[in-house]
């Protein structure tokens with residue numbers, strides 16, 4: 034078996050690999066690759082086949098470069114029932130779909146730590162909305178989508194005691210009695226992208242890991258892998274690996290949707306925030322919900338079924354035909370493939386081997402299409418091409434294995450450097466994969482790059498899958514942890530591109546639509562500055578009459594109406610970050626001066642030949658001074 038331990042950097046790159054990844058200067062990549070930043074909390078955008086990094090989109094973590102999470106307008110995007118949360122751990126990008134195929138409209142991504150789902154708009158490449166998931170902990174099996182993005186899902190990784198304070202305060206030793214699981218179905222509004230929780234389904238206390246929606250014949254069902262059916266709460270590496278099989282949970286979401294429509298289920302406590310970016314006011318808006326609709330499967334037979342799956346299943350993937358569900362046991366030496374048709378037959382025949390927490394457990398042999406024998410060690414995730422092949426990552430044996438879904442036969446294998454986690458084929462979890470490449474996202478790089486101290490970059494590897502044999506083409510370094518990724522032809526995304534925001538449509542309460550509208554106003558201790566930027570000056574660029582103890586709000590409108598002309602705004606001693614303001618947009622920096630004196634401010638984004646002249650001053654006087662508040666911009670004529 035190849036690849037069990039790291040090879041040297043001399044790998045199996047053959048003759049014309051370079052020409053296959055070369056994108057001529059001035060030309061574009063064929064695919065966008067949306068790669069999670071893992072513990073960076075962000076979403077990175079690369080081009081394929083070049084592996085070039087284009088942008089890091091701030092999602093769950095503050096970003097001083099853009100002012101995300103620092104400007105007054107963006108702070109609301111990171112508000113939760115726990116207050117302002119400046120960081121998260123983002124794992125799985127999932128492109129929105131129409132008719133089961135990625136449509137280039139949105140990219141969803143999950144936050145694991147303080148459970149949330151974000152929606153990134155692929156017109157602006159900005160975070161459009163973020164919803165908090167209550168009654169959840171460690172939001173891992175998320176945010177996978179149904180075929181028309183009616184729902185994205187979230188399942189709790191950690192089962193926890195749920196309910197109000199009185200019912201949550203229990204000993205950890207009472208896991209079996211008190212700890213519960215839960216899966217959520219979140220509805221993004223197709224027009225606005227605003228998200229709300231349609232319903233949650235209560236489950237026994239286990240750990241949910243990954244999920245995927247059914248498609249084609251299995252449309253209307255969702256599949257979640259779960260481990261720790263041992264219900265261990267300590268030393269899980271041993272105690273949650275006792276049983277030979279855990280489960281894949283099948284959810285009839287069409288039935289759940291109908292039950293919710295029929296007024297079934299009950300509202301349970303679950304305070305959560307839904308934040309949404311208003312592109313007209315250039316500001317976040319927050320809706321706070323106090324509860325959620327919960328469906329209890331015990332009251333609704335037919336809603337949930339468990340299917341035994343060997344050895345702590347991790348990946349849970351549905352093939353493009355929708356006929357087969359692939360489970361990947363982290364400790365298994367085989368890959369079980371389940372048949373949706375057989376699942377339905379087993380349900381109809383009540384072919385069960387008992388129940389787990391009141392949920393029927395279908396017989397393994399009855400629902401199995403078959404097993405891929407000896408494919409490698411430690412299968413994790415599977416994506417597909419359009420020719421009936423599956424590509425499974427193997428962490429332990431550090432390789433990608435290609436196998437035929439109908440025949441369950443291994444047809445090729447290729448080593449990865451090293452220890453692959455997720456992998457991605459463009460469109461590879463959809464109805465119509467574009468194929469062409471498989472990309473490995475690796476956890477360890479060791480000797481693959483120039484050393485950079487104790488921490489080395491994590492990495493992706495691009496392989497061609499156009500021939501019978503997979504062929505390594507390129508290594509490229511990634512930001513944060515490249516946990517999972519999706520790719521889509523650039524042609525599906527490009528037409529949506531927003532080049533600038535129209536100034537006449539700006540409804541920000543502090544917008545200045547021209548220099549004549551700029552001014553300064555005192556409201557008690559608050560000083561508000563209506564300011565504009567255009568190449569290459571601020572208006573006003575001199576402010577006097579600010580006093581110690583004041584809070585100054587710079588509301589900066591970028592008057593430019595051209596693509597790729599942001600201006601920045603920074604002022605000495607600001608305890609937050611800069612603003613980076615797109616053309617037509619207004620953003621606000623709060624500044625509390627701490628000393629008497631004259632404080633310079635300037636544009637941070639190189640905008641013209643006279644960018645270095647784009648500057649100004651704020652005079653700060655003692656608290657008891659009577660310097661009148663004024664703002665001015667003096668032309669040469671005025672000074673003469």
Ligand SMILES: [Cu+2]
Pocket residue numbers: 568569599600601636637638639640641644647
């Ligand atoms: Cu500038």
